[in-house]
Amino acid sequence: MDYANQKLAEEKVFKDPVHRYIYVRDQVIWDLINSREFQRLRRIKQLGTSYLVFHGAEHSRFSHSLGVYEIVRRISDDMFHGRPEWDESERLVVLCAALLHDLGHGPFSHSFEKVFNVDHENFTREILLGDTEVHQILMKVSADFPKKVAEVIAKTYSNKQVVSLISSQIDADRMDYLQRDAYYTGVSYGHFDMERILRVMRPLEDQVVIKASGMHAVEDYIMSRYQMYWQVYFHPVARSAEVILRKILQRAKELHDSGYEFAQPPTHFAAFFDRSFTLKDYLALDEGVMMTYFQLWMNERDPILSDMSDRFVNRRLFQYVDFDPGKDYRKLGELASLFKKAGIDPDYYLVDDSTSDLPYDFYRPGEEGERLPIHLLMPNGDIKELSRLSQIVEAISGKRRTDYKLYFPAELLVDGKKKAIKQQIVEMLKEGGV
Template sequence: MDYANEKLHEEKVFKDPVHRYVHVRDRVIWDLIGTREFQRLRRIKQLGTTYLTFHGAEHSRFNHSLGVYEIVRRIVDDVFSGRPEWKEGERLLVLCAALLHDLGHGPFSHSFEKVFDLDHEQFTQRIILGDTEVHDVLVKVSPDFPKHVAEVIAKTYKDKQVVSLISSQIDADRMDYLQRDAYFTGVSYGHFDMERILRVMRPKEDQVVIKQSGMHAVEDYIMSRYQMYWQVYFHPVTRSAEVILTKILHRAKALYKQEYPFKQDPIHFYSLFETNLTLEDYLKLDESVILYYFQMWQDEEDPILRDLSKRFLNRQLFKYVEFDPAKEYKKHSELEALFKKAGIDPDYYLVVDSSSDLPYDFYRPGEEEERLPIHLVTPSGDIRELSRESHIVNGISGKRRTDHKLYFPADLLEDERTKKTTKRQIKNY
């Protein structure tokens, strides 16, 4: 039997708190899970700094990736199998793309990316196409198989139906992370009837559609996503931790450029600081490495790096107030001057952070981040866009919500008279 169709002698299962079991019968999938690049995801938290707000949020990208794979496996094996609109030959491709879709995430994911101007999707493709164990597994299927997997993840693959299972407004990625993140944070917001949604999903030409009878389950899913973003993902305490994390990395990078004599030389950061990061350098980075340096930097001579590292590790986070950048930019400049007068560097200790989300949108040609809509299929076979049929979804379609906070270390403003004045100014902000 050729490698692409080879099955394990006995099915392997992973016990999972969300899906009960993750089932693996394909040799290719089992071999991919065993690669060092995929095992690295055990050392990357799914929710970054959220564990400092919700203490149970210690789950990893490894957990999530298995979950996305399992949802896609159920769709193609149990729901789509045998339907003429589904190409059975795409099965292994979409399973591999589901499993590997987050392979390129770095430590603390999006915060890390912003500081060093990285893109985890590009690194995912580099891992799949580069000199890696993952590539060695994929190329055994066929010489162009790694390229096709990378195209699915990059959303450039010719079969948009395959892409939509991994990346759309109702895909396996979102369905897993909403439920998994809700489970580990202990909140109720992210729960929805996934079983019902899977039962009413149908392959249709170049997309996946939902039977009209399942519309209410989809409404519940969209509202669950909306609540999770504002109650969990954009929680202001989590954002405070992200602010400090990014400022530690910015400070370390600035000190390196100044040829500061580190007690603990940041050798793992050299290529990041010098913007010549290799794939091998990137794969050596995980959260255990980052936290090791934070631990060591608590003893550095530089007072800012030392203080910020202590704050992050000991959860001594910044406080925050509401902030409107459009109306209060002048006050922000005044506060910066007051911070400088108090001997506090505003570049590191007075930070504006913004979060924004668009819970659902329909197709808007030419606009940035065009979004393919969720389509319903009627009993007569007509295709209708979700917000045209659902009053609930129509009420939030195209409506972007944005939140701004001003973060600062309240404890540094407690003692001296000048600092008290600064704190009073912030309170009156």
Template sequence: MAISGKLSEEKVFKDPVHRYIHVRDKLIWDLIGTKEFQRLRRIRQLGTTYLVFHGAEHSRFNHSLGVYEIVRRIVDDVFKGRPEWNDDDRLLSLCAALLHDLGHGPFSHSFEKVFHMDHEVFTRQILTGDTEVNAVLRQMGDDFPKKVAEVIGKTYENKQVVSLISSQIDADRMDYLQRDAYFTGVSYGHFDMERILRVMRPREDQVVIKQSGMHAVEDYIMSRYQMYWQVYFHPVTRSAEVILTKILHRAKQLHKDYYTFRQDPVHFYSIFEEEVTTEDYLKLDESVVMYYFQQWQEEADPILSDLCRRFMNRNLFQYAEFNPAATVEMKKLMELTALFKKAGIDPDYYLVVDSSSDLPYDFYRPGEEEERLPIHLQLPNGDLRELSRQSEIVDAISGKRRTDHKLYFPLDLIKDMSSKRTAKKRIMELLNV
């Protein structure tokens, strides 16, 4: 097995969140230089959020470097020399941290929903396939790319390494909360990361927190809770996401119906057919997608051109609170659907229920996914206690899923329904606008 060498001189990236990101290992420097990793510069970390928080233009490249830096500090400064930590896992941990988001596509979650794709599958394919990243990783041995893929996929045998980037308190979350707070300009995502890192300890198959650091962890969990509801699930961001999703649905449907596009969607063919190769996937980034949206504003199909104009010019849908569990609300939706059809507005594209849901912290439930492993505090005598049993604040929100539903619609189109006055009046009443 090759031993990864050190660079003759340390490289640093200036970073607004961590001040400096340090690279001493040639392996890491070579990975950053691969075309697959450089592609992450062209994919925003927060998708459509820039349409609400105009500073949110940061990329998955920024974030990936940040996660790497947090893990580097943990393994080089906090864990090094501790008997419970195997320093042979150092480079594996650093590579997994750096490459954990490698398979994300443009506007990742919308694409995945519409085209039934999974960024984790593409991450694995990029790591183990015929790529520059794979060639660099193989310098550490032929099985090394597979090991990195297993850590990211949460199947690696050493759960301690996995938990550094995939747990309820991991380097991934610690970076994106602070980075997203910084670039959106909100104050919610800030917590004392330095303190958390200082009280992290390796234990058998997990990473635990010294009890003295409990309040810093409470702060972290509350900042995550706030960021989800104030930023990630912001209703206007969701409106942009709804329109984006509907553009992709419409383009896919038109392709299925043998519609002749003025701007031939060559980058989308294999995606429409759901037969995407890794090579096809890597050609997609947000600048490519935005080029098509720009061009599709001129398409003959009125739905596709209208939705693309809305997205490009930020003419978003309005929204109303909606409760799908209430019979009266579902009846209202059925009546609205019928009225939209009567008015010539396609409800499949212009009347959309969108749901957001988050579980801020969960205790261990046997049989559920690995990621829900709880945060354990290490007491002065060495015993472990699950966080919500020690913290009243965390106990208050533990295991409680919060869900929010909204109904999105184009208010401007409804207001323009001058020839359908009765339908328009009833729609306005039902939507309470």
């Protein structure tokens, strides 16, 4: 039997708190799971710094990736199997894309990406197409199979049905992470009726649609996503930890570039500081490695690197206030000047941060960006965009919400040195706006 169709002698089962069981029968999937690049995802947290807010949020991108695979396996093998609109030959490519879609994520993903100006999607592509165990496994299917999987993840694959199962406004990726993150953070927001949604999904030509009878389940899903973003993903305390994490890496790079002699040299980061990193350098980094450096850097003689590392490791986070950039940027400049006078470096200890989300949108001709909408299949066979029929979804469609915060170390503003200046800072922070 050829490798693409080879089955395991006995089905493998992962016990999972979200899907109960995750089933693996394909030899290709089993081999990919056991590759070193996929096993690395055990050492990357799904929610980055959120464990410092929600103590249960210790789950990994490994478990999430298995969950996305399981949802797509169920859709392909149970929901779409036998339907004339579904091409059974696409089964393996969509299963592999589901399993490997997050393969390129780095430690504390988005914070790391911002500091070093890298993109995890580019690394996913490099892992799929480069000199890796994953690439060797995919090549055993066919010479063009790694490229096909990469195209699905990059949303350039010719079969848009396949792409939409992994990347759309109602896809397996979102359906898993909402439920998984809700479970591990202990919140109720991310729960929705996934079983109902899967049962009303239908393959149609170049897209996947939802039967109109399932509209209310989709509304619940969209509202769950909306609540999870503002209650969990954009939590201001988790963002405080991200700010400090970015400042640790920024300070380490600044010291490295200046020729500073580290007690613990940043060996694993040097190639990133110099922009000479390779895929091998990237794969050598995980959150365990980074946390080891942070613990060692607590003893560095540089006071900023030492303090920032200690803050992150021991959860001494910054306080925050609301911040309106439209009104308060002049005031931010005044605050920065006062911080300097108080002997506190504003580049590291006065940080503005913003985050935004667009809970649902649909394509508007002439506007930038492709936003594939959720389409409903009406009883008479017509296709209608979701917000045209749902008042709930219409109310939030196209409405981007942005939150601005100003972060600072409150405890440094109450010690006895330069008390008058620090009191002036505190008064400014208490005023309206900031």
